[in-house]
Amino acid sequence: GAVVSQHPSWVICKSGTSVKIECRSLDFQATTMFWYRQFPKQSLMLMATSNEGSKATYEQGVEKDKFLINHASLTLSTLTVTSAHPEDSSFYICSASGQADSLGNEQYFGPGTRLTVT
């Protein structure tokens, strides 16, 4: 149980284009989803927290107009990197916590999306 998927697993795009990453909770309803970014050999950095049907809460220093987050249902959240630049190249990981008999407030991570901007 508590499986989270992400799509795509990797993507290469040209500078200036936009990329959408999907995060789905497959076997539970995710009341809250989180988006992280991780650069090589560094720890996870939380970008934003989103609750279903509400606007996302962004961490300090994260541009909300550049990283658009939509959490339209209890099983799907999307992150769109707009006008991507090479410095946006990173490993993007979503996680979800939510409703199920076995779930407390633990977060389950998706497999991540490796973004390369050329």
Add this chain to the structure above:
Amino acid sequence: QKEVEQNSGPLSVPEGAIASLNCTYSDRGSQSFFWYRQYSGKSPELIMFIYSNGDKEDGRFTAQLNKASQYVSLLIRDSQPSDSATYLCAVYFGNEKLTFGTGTRLTIIP
């Protein structure tokens, strides 16, 4: 400032021995504690969570929580080469977000 601290390692342990990973946190009021394992190039995987003082065992893994001393540890018995990874300690400080430590890199030596 809510903080979670871990020794970054690397921690090297012979195969078959017990690996002991430690984590301290800054907020005495924290209620929820988690251990994640992250292989290189992969996302974190939840391996243990603990909410109450004492020990919690799951297979070869034991999480230990001491709220008075503000530390949580993870013991891995009968260490295997496949246990080689970075282990992340994470704590809820009551604001819905997990605060992660920087992780301890564990290497199991065959």
